[in-house]
Structures are given as structure tokens and as C-alpha cells.
Amino acid sequence: MQLLVKNKGILAIVAIFIIVMFAYNTFFRPEVVPTSSELSASGVGDDLLKMHSELQAVTLDRSLFSAPGYLRLTDFSNVIPPQPTGRPNPFDIIGRD
16 A cells, blocks of 8 residues: 555556547547548459359269268258248237238
8 A cells, every 4th residue: 555655646647648548549540541442343342253253163073962871861850830920010000910
């Protein structure tokens, strides 16, 4: 406790410095303006076009579906019985079905 009382001036200066830096970064930071090269529309969708061309190059060996390992696969899914449906529009006024 003696240490805090003895160095309260230094602690106050550090606290004020932190508050001033926070206020500067929050209110006075210059706005980053994108350059014209970053705004060009030519780069939009390039990643999708690249992925599309990579997927077009994929080939599927159809002999896989006649392999014995594939034919031995068993479907363990459960059949979901039909459920009664609710209102056609659940957000409509009640009584206006």
C-alpha cells in the first residue's frame, strides 16, 4: 500500500496516457481510403471462377458404384413419418387461416 501512495503521481500519468491514447484511437484516427486498384470490379468473383474451373477438372470414376465395397454399404437411416403441418403463414393474424 505504501508503494501505491508513494508512486500515485506516476500511476496517474500512466492512467491519463492510456485514456488519451484510447480517445485518440477512437475519435481522431484517420479514415483509411481504399485505392483505385482495390476498388476495381475486375477482381470480384475471381476466386469463384478459379474454384469453378478446378471443379470442372474433377472426374468421377463410375466403376466405384459397381465395386463390392460400395454395394455392401447399408442404409441405417430412420424413416420420418409425415407430421401435421401448421398454419400456412405462421405470422398472419390468428383466425385468418
